[in-house]
Amino acid sequence: MLSTIREHADSWMIKAILWLIILAFVGTIFYSWGMGGASSSGGGVIATVQGEKIFQGEYERTFNNLVEFYRQQFKNQFSDEMIKKLDLKTQALDALIQKKLLLQEAAKQNLRISDAELISHIQNLQVFQSDKKFSEKAYRDYLQFQRVTPGEFEDNQRENLILNKLEKLFETSSKVSQSEILDAFKNEEEKAKLDYVRFNSDHFQVEKTFTEQEVNDFFQANKKQFEISPQIRVEYIKIEPKTYLAEIEPRDEDIEDYYQTKIVDFRVKKMYRASHILAHIKSSEIEGDASAEEKQKQAEEKAKTRATELLKKIRAGADFGEVAKKHSDDPGSGAQGGSLGEFPKGTMVSAFESALDKLKVGEISEPVLTPFGYHIIKLEDSKEERIKPLAEVREEVIQSLKQIKAQQRARRTAKRINQEAEKDGNLKSAAEKNQVQTTITGFFSRENHNLPEIGDQPQFFNTAFSLEENRVSQPIHTQEASFILKLAGKKEAYIPELAEVRKRVEETLVARVNEELTSSRFKELEQKLAKEKDLEKIIKGMDLNVRHTPFFSMEDSIPGIGNIKEIKEKTFAMNVGDTSSAKVKNRFYLFKRVGKEAAGEPDKEQSQKIIKRIKQEKNRQIFQEWVENLKGRAEILIDKTLL
Template identity: 30%
Template structure:
């Protein structure tokens, strides 16, 4: 049974379908199931969220992150990201929203449901919904139409109730004006920089101070646990001779992956570009047009298009290739360019085409119609894929059987070395890459999950299945101070230098408030600098760098006023004074009004929705079964 499950998960057809269906089905199938045993993870106003639903939601969330992070994804990251809590919170929120939909009499009509299902690309053939394909895909995943339609209806219902809640958000003209001011008001400051390295010679290092510092910081110097693995790779190539692939399997695989073998309509074209901005003046427009017409005339008189493109085209991406853009499908180019390119016959030269980039001349080299590659054209590829998949399964079975023999004491690792190449990794910490293996992060994760004396574990990868065991373990330890004294002393000096620089900056600010900025600068013997004007939102402070805290404080000051505290930015300590606050020209508000409204509305809608959800949670009776689900990992 386990092998069958693994086989189904590895099947590319099933993977493709799951990618389209799983988000709907996993999150919603199973609501309201009442188990005879207390197998629920939570109750929301009496509605149970059963364990199976929670496990599927957690698995789906983990899969999304696995796809995002690729081979870097591991169980430790899942724990650090709190996926267990996120999955349960997601299900609780959905239960509350479904109740809210019922309270508001929000429904999903049969017409809305049908339209949503028919729009799913996996259920379409030739761009149109295919009932046969729909039923075939559901059957392949052991989902009935009723189950899928119920889960889709729930998804649509959740979307509708969320939209209804978000629609309550409003943005006032006063908020738009305040945001415009906030974005466009500028400040100019004077500053004095205190460089910690200048204070390092003043730092006194005593054995007592260093020992005290090390005692407080010693965990930073802890050497991590290190492990090495011995392993055998069961590669699929060794099993391909035992694989048989039937014509029926090839035909079935081809049908399952039909979309993969569909070629969309495409053209291959060359172009020459005379670059011109959209907001060009009438005179600039005229000159560019005359120039492209002149180039077109040269081509009509016999000049080679590719040679001319290399000389005069202003598209750096295609110029050196003679203007060749390769094959592209519809939707890949700007509409003006695409419309002309797909209307030309091979070898035909276009009239000048204006796009946001400027003027183009287009010549189509080839026009490839949409088609479905027949089975015979891709048969070898399909057969290779099936053979590879089956060989990987045989490799896994061999590794798994060998592990069971190790566990039963029938063989030892020394015995394995007689028939297999047993390799050993160097000693590695949890954060170090494993050299020379596929899926190195997962390999490392398995290695650090092994107990001393454990016979081993298996790890499936695209390269084959690894059988690995713990070869050597060096525990983590905190070294004696003398072993890392140079490192510790250097860190202590830097810390103390920063403290002394900050103290000096504080003394400077106190003097500036008492005697005036100019007098304090003169007395300090340091040089004050003045920045260019900068805005509060976005971007760094000129000359100083990125510091939201500094900006927040500066824009709260009045001109001539110094900041209460110094700021540490990019390793330096800064004392600052506001020189000038430049109010924006409100005449520019109208041009920005709708853009600001849209941005603020999106933000407020998100806030309204989150606040509403929190209120629903606050008013709800939520019981979490701590015995059944752990939310700390």
């Protein structure tokens, strides 16, 4: 998943997610309010925007909400490494800075939200609906559950509405030219296919043992690179909610309230059980001198004819499962008589699911075209969307409530310890009064803080490096634990002797030489490919292999490669048979265009959709350019030591 995010970072989906985070995340009902109420102004000032302060507590809450947003999107695929690669710390601070700037500008524009507008907005929020009407009880229960006062929530929603109103000022009636429509349609519908080779910057490796003099010379020339950063160690307490789980028994009314508040989470999507027979479109098997487009059309007709003939056999009495076993081009399901098993709505491509929705149980479709080929689909069974009743999810609800209440208890304990320790700076004594033990870490730096007992907890380390002598930190709350810290020792930065960092120096030297060799080999392969036009031939004996993409458009992320703009631009500027190359970050690519599908012309409906989308993109671009201009003119001060 991490590689997907990294390689597809420029794709429309990822851009949309990031845009939503910046514009909507700071005001949305579900993510602005974490457990514990409104944004705290505790801690130091992490930034000022035109003189308005952003406090560390506010930043940490936003960062935690952002992490939770991604965690909910990617479920168990989300990792601590993803936090670093996506630079969520910077995203969180950017979101807060942008919110401050936009609210300041809205005030200058005298944009206001009346009480009537605010009430109407809140009353129409889906989360507060009961029998299609606003429920005062649902509203109060939700705020109580989130530990937010009505005033705090309504202020937050008012800000959100102001930001929406500000963005609407940039909605223009800009025209969309025919050439823009055609370019957009071409980007979506013209397809290319590649053969390619890729390898990392250390693929080719030097077989050499470096002399003592070579290692020493490299170290002397790059001493600053091996500087040991400032280090600290801290005394801390760690209170884990799981230690309280066994003591908690939720009340029946709490269980019912939680179920009603979270009822949307218990929705079960429509389920299908289906089988299919697939006839692949095999343009590579079409012989003759026809163009790639013509071969594709002939292959489609051939696949459709084959699927139609198989359907006739089934309609004449042949067993669907036996036909699938003998003739389906999907080896996985074919061996199972075509069975795809049970799957939820949204699993299959849209054309496949549209056909399923038109079938009754037991019926068989006409041949259906998808990017995979022609399908004959049989609907075996379906179950309509439903909401799981409380009886079915009662144990799940109880466990969730126990987690929440255990976390609340851990945080209350941390608060008591903090209040006691702030009196005299004695964290150990305050902890012992509450039956909690303190621990002292080893020395660690900002760059190297591998503490297994802490894990990857950005808040812990951010707070550690902002500690003052003889002062305890405010409680730090994460999903896993609550912490309080106190500085226990410091070491200043220094340049080490070679002996202290020899292994690191040798590894860096080897990596540098390998990168230089790989870069040199890449240039040689570029020249050979331009001359030979044969990927298999030029990589022979190099422990590399030629890979093949399916057809993709300029709007798509290239399967197996990623959404790399340079490679896509080069590909769509090439003719079939042309070759090219690219170096992107730490990877090298050699590729050859082997297929093309022309876009054709958009129909009226397609043109209207393109016009609408281009207008939205223009409005968004104008708005974002204006925001960037605001940032450029604003006085924004950031204390990076608190990040």
